[in-house]
Amino acid sequence: MYFMEGHGAHGRVRFKDGAFPAYDRTYLVVFVAADYIEVLNVSSVKGKERKLAFPTNERLRIYKPPFMKPSFVKLDSLTRVSKADWHNLVVLSRGRTLDNGELARIKGMI
Secondary structure, three states: OOOOOOOEEEEOOOOOOOOOOOOOEEEEEEEEOOOEEEEEEEEEOOOOHHHHHOOOEEEOOOOOOOOOOOEEEEEEEEEEEEHHHHHHEEEOHHHOOOOHHHHHHHHHHO
């Protein structure tokens, strides 16, 4: 599988303790290397508006593409995904990436 910075992805990424989540989640790819990618958890805003007040969460000003709903990233969720686990992820929005300026803004906050 091929990833680019700014891709949205859906699937299961191991938690830091090594376990997989019980259900598929949404991620934003923020860094790509030959043998790993780094992702942030993404969540839709609906029903979680109060969570946007947390300093570790940041609303995506331009979310579409690759996300279809107003969304925010969890800045404290940066996770490295080894190439061996890429098969657990599907690229969203036919590979369209997040707006470059928005991606740079989010990466500057990590």
